[in-house]
Amino acid sequence: VSVGTGTGDGTIELELMNDGSIVDSTGNALGAGLLGPDGYTLDRTPPTLTITSTENDPTSAGLIPVTITFSEAIGSFVESQILLTNAVPETFSGDGTTYTAELIPLSDGVITVNVGANAVQDLAGNDNQTGAMFAITYQMPAGEGEGEGEGEGEGEGEGEGEGEGEGEGEGEGEGEGEGEGEGEGEGEGEGEGEGEGEGEGEDCLAMCPEDDVDADGDGLTACEEACYGLNDNKTDSDDDGMADVFEVRFGLDPLFNDADDDLDQDGLTNLEEFLENSDPSDPSVPNETFFVDNSGSDVTGDGSADRPFQTIGFAIAQTSPRVGFPSRVMVRNGTYVEDITLRRRVIVEGQTRDGVVLMGQVVGAPSSIIRRLTLMPAGDETYMMDINDVTMRVVRVSFVGTTARDVTGILVDGDTVDKTVIDLCSFRSLGVGIDIGGAVPVIRRCSFGDIPASFGDPIRPGAAIIIRAFESEEATSKSIGDATDPETGWNDFLMSIEGDAVINERDEAINMQSNYWGVDNLAEAEARVSGPSVVEPILATSSAVLAASVFCTVWQDTDQKRIGDAELTLEVSAFKTITDNTDGIYAFPAISEGQYSVVVNALGFQERRMDITVAAGELKSVTIAMRAETTGGEGEGEGEGEGCPLSTTSTKTIAEHGSDIFLGGVTLLAMLATSLVYRRKER
Numbered sequence: 214v215s216v217g218t219g220t221g222d223g224t225i226e227l228e229l230m231n232d233g234s235i236v237d238s239t240g241n242a243l244g245a246g247l248l249g250p251d252g253y254t255l256d257r258t259p260p261t262l263t264i265t266s267t268e269n270d271p272t273s274a275g276l277i278p279v280t281i282t283f284s285e286a287i288g289s290f291v292e293s294q295i296l297l298t299n300a301v302p303e304t305f306s307g308d309g310t311t312y313t314a315e316l317i318p319l320s321d322g323v324i325t326v327n328v329g330a331n332a333v334q335d336l337a338g339n340d341n342q343t344g345a346m347f348a349i350t351y352q353m354p355a356g357e358g359e360g361e362g363e364g365e366g367e368g369e370g371e372g373e374g375e376g377e378g379e380g381e382g383e384g385e386g387e388g389e390g391e392g393e394g395e396g397e398g399e400g401e402g403e404g405e406g407e408g409e410g411e412g413e414g415e416d417c418l419a420m421c422p423e424d425d426v427d428a429d430g431d432g433l434t435a436c437e438e439a440c441y442g443l444n445d446n447k448t449d450s451d452d453d454g455m456a457d458v459f460e461v462r463f464g465l466d467p468l469f470n471d472a473d474d475d476l477d478q479d480g481l482t483n484l485e486e487f488l489e490n491s492d493p494s495d496p497s498v499p500n501e502t503f504f505v506d507n508s509g510s511d512v513t514g515d516g517s518a519d520r521p522f523q524t525i526g527f528a529i530a531q532t533s534p535r536v537g538f539p540s541r542v543m544v545r546n547g548t549y550v551e552d553i554t555l556r557r558r559v560i561v562e563g564q565t566r567d568g569v570v571l572m573g574q575v576v577g578a579p580s581s582i583i584r585r586l587t588l589m590p591a592g593d594e595t596y597m598m599d600i601n602d603v604t605m606r607v608v609r610v611s612f613v614g615t616t617a618r619d620v621t622g623i624l625v626d627g628d629t630v631d632k633t634v635i636d637l638c639s640f641r642s643l644g645v646g647i648d649i650g651g652a653v654p655v656i657r658r659c660s661f662g663d664i665p666a667s668f669g670d671p672i673r674p675g676a677a678i679i680i681r682a683f684e685s686e687e688a689t690s691k692s693i694g695d696a697t698d699p700e701t702g703w704n705d706f707l708m709s710i711e712g713d714a715v716i717n718e719r720d721e722a723i724n725m726q727s728n729y730w731g732v733d734n735l736a737e738a739e740a741r742v743s744g745p746s747v748v749e750p751i752l753a754t755s756s757a758v759l760a761a762s763v764f765c766t767v768w769q770d771t772d773q774k775r776i777g778d779a780e781l782t783l784e785v786s787a788f789k790t791i792t793d794n795t796d797g798i799y800a801f802p803a804i805s806e807g808q809y810s811v812v813v814n815a816l817g818f819q820e821r822r823m824d825i826t827v828a829a830g831e832l833k834s835v836t837i838a839m840r841a842e843t844t845g846g847e848g849e850g851e852g853e854g855e856g857c858p859l860s861t862t863s864t865k866t867i868a869e870h871g872s873d874i875f876l877g878g879v880t881l882l883a884m885l886a887t888s889l890v891y892r893r894k895e896r
Contacts, residue, residue: 676743
């Protein structure tokens with residue numbers, strides 16, 4: 214029987230009336246009270262939602278809680294369906310009608326949280342007809358990031374007056390002369406620059422007017438720059454990638470390229486400290502740091518540089534990272550035989566890549582980083598690193614297998630690995646370099662070689678990368694190389710890979726553009742891939758693994774506050790406009806050598822443009838000071854040399870942040886069960 218359901222919500226039910234008219238073939242009437250099947254509920258009402266927070270507006274909280282409440286239970290809702298500006302998610306959870314997230318602000322200004330229309334469905338399949346937006350203003354706490362108010366004056370006399378050693382900076386002033394003196398607080402400066410000079414430099418700074426022009430927007434006025442012998446038309450007079458005001462503030466030399474030095478001996482170069490907005494003179498900044506040494510002790514050591522711990526795992530257990538303040542474990546050169554489990558917001562970093570050898574397995578953790586070391590199997594392990602449903606970074610790690618070539622370097626599985634980054638790593642003497650059973654992570658600037666065509670018992674195919682069969686309605690997987698995305702590609706698949714370089718078991722084609730395949734012929738490159746793929750364009754053999762990088766710090770010219778909502782374009786290139794950033798630093802981490810124009814746009818500011826030349830393999834650090842829009846007159850700062858100084862000599866790796874970072878949902882096909890069981894049976 215077909216019936217109409219009418220309109221609106223409600224329940225529809227079919228009942229058979231017992232009036233004696235319904236009989237069976239022998240004349241027996243229908244029994245009393247017998248009804249039809251249970252009724253059906255009709256639900257045509259779309260779900261609605263609200264977004265709220267317990268924080269007041271404005272707020273200075275470093276972690277902002279947000280609650281998303283639906284009018285009824287919905288089928289599925291994942292983190293990637295939340296659209297954010299000026300914030301990144303730290304946590305996300307919930308089910309049914311209520312979901313919560315904690316957001317980390319990126320910079321001063323308005324944070325918006327938006328869930329669009331038709332983003333979710335209720336259990337009856339109704340789409341939400343309207344979305345919701347929540348906005349809150351974030352204000353950085355007063356005084357955050359400033360110095361402790363200690364001034365040092367080394368001039369003629371004792372240096373204890375307020376004039377001696379006085380600097381206009383965030384708490385420190387220094388000078389050198391014939392005598393010495395110190396005064397805590399008495400040399401304290403208040404302003405956007407700070408005083409450092411030799412002999413008569415202090416007198417020069419004292420004569421500088423407070424309202425003097427600052428043409429390059431670096432926080433030092435033209436008069437102050439003249440006192441230091443600097444150029445007020447360049448934010449970085451010595452072209453070492455660090456702004457003049459940063460070098461003056463922390464006692465570096467703004468007229469000498471000291472980017473690769475490590476003033477506080479904490480394992481981060483001065484340039485890396487600048488890019489992390491850190492203090493290069495204090496080893497405890499930006500992170501709580503514990504040291505590990507083979508000669509140390511987990512019993513009598515305290516993790517300091519002088520009394521290090523002995524094992525990496527013990528040091529990790531002692532960390533106490535906080536939101537925005539990850540902890541670091543610095544491992545000195547030596548061989549360490551242990552399995553380690555990383556911890557959320559903890560960075561494990563080797564002193565040198567070849568000098569630190571870890572023999573054992575590594576288990577990843579959300580927002581963790583492991584970098585600059587060599588990983589080898591200690592026994593009969595089938596894999597060396599497990600990245601299972603976490604977002605993390607693996608940087609400059611060498612994965613070295615055995616002569617049997619039967620070990621897998623990294624196993625990757627889960628819902629949230631699409632934002633995991635595997636960068637500048639090498640994979641040698643392995644059965645499989647990276648075995649992917651989930652979303653595809655960012656794999657860039659890695660090198661693969663000495664991998665057999667098959668290995669193991671039973672025999673299985675070997676490859677640099679295997680992408681297992683997989684499907685998901687929600688996850689957004691990264692490619693192995695996208696010619697329009699400067700964050701991908703530049704991997705080196707050496708000819709010592711005896712079988713397929715990449716095996717794709719999925720039905721959809723995976724982008725594998727901008728990689729080096731050991732050949733210059735497109736057909737030969739495509740022949741090194743099994744499964745659907747887009748390989749063109751390929752990198753010429755002469756450009757192999759020489760990707761250049763550009764890191765651009767964007768700040769306001771009036772107060773040097775970093776801008777987190779800018780849009781950067783690299784002209785002329787095929788790269789898309791980038792908006793993702795870490796504390797106002799925007800990255801083009803994998804580009805080819807050449808001449809470009811960096812174009813920066815931000816709401817309320819004039820467009821800035823800078824011509825740059827990038828050499829193969831070069832890391833170039835750029836600082837751009839943005840000027841507020843004006844009602845008339847010509848735009849400022851266009852052309853080479855204004856507002857965007859360049860570093861042309863530093864080649865160190867940028868220190869990644871673990872916040873991401875930033876940072877879909879996936880399900881595995883039933884057909885994948887056998888391979889996944891095998892891949893993970895040892896866990």
